[in-house]
Amino acid sequence: MIWVPIAYGFVFGIILLAYLFIRLQLSGKYYLAPLLTLFAAFLLTFISLFIIGGFEGIGYGVMASGIFLSSIIGTIILPFIIGKGRKAALTKLDRRLLIILPILFLLVLLSIFFW
Numbered sequence: 476m477i478w479v480p481i482a483y484g485f486v487f488g489i490i491l492l493a494y495l496f497i498r499l500q501l502s503g504k505y506y507l508a509p510l511l512t513l514f515a516a517f518l519l520t521f522i523s524l525f526i527i528g529g530f531e532g533i534g535y536g537v538m539a540s541g542i543f544l545s546s547i548i549g550t551i552i553l554p555f556i557i558g559k560g561r562k563a564a565l566t567k568l569d570r571r572l573l574i575i576l577p578i579l580f581l582l583v584l585l586s587i588f589f590w
Contacts, residue, residue, distance in 0.1 A: 484541020494576040503562040509550040516542040
């Protein structure tokens, strides 16, 4: 059963990584997408340890490990995605994903509450 929160965290991390990658495509600072995803994992770990605390915070800490895993995988595949690292204009698919990814994030978040 521990794999369920890790899987949710991994899905959250992939959605966040993809959204940040598309948003940072205009500036050319691709390296910030995995770093901000890593920051989200550390922030969730901090919240689970110090704000929630106790046994209740363990689930959020485990979910943060899935986000951390997606950040590591994003860092590994980043050089293959960006190529030479030039700034690129947003395509129609990118614009659509900027709308779809936050909605997907909220749907996954709501699915936790109705699990």
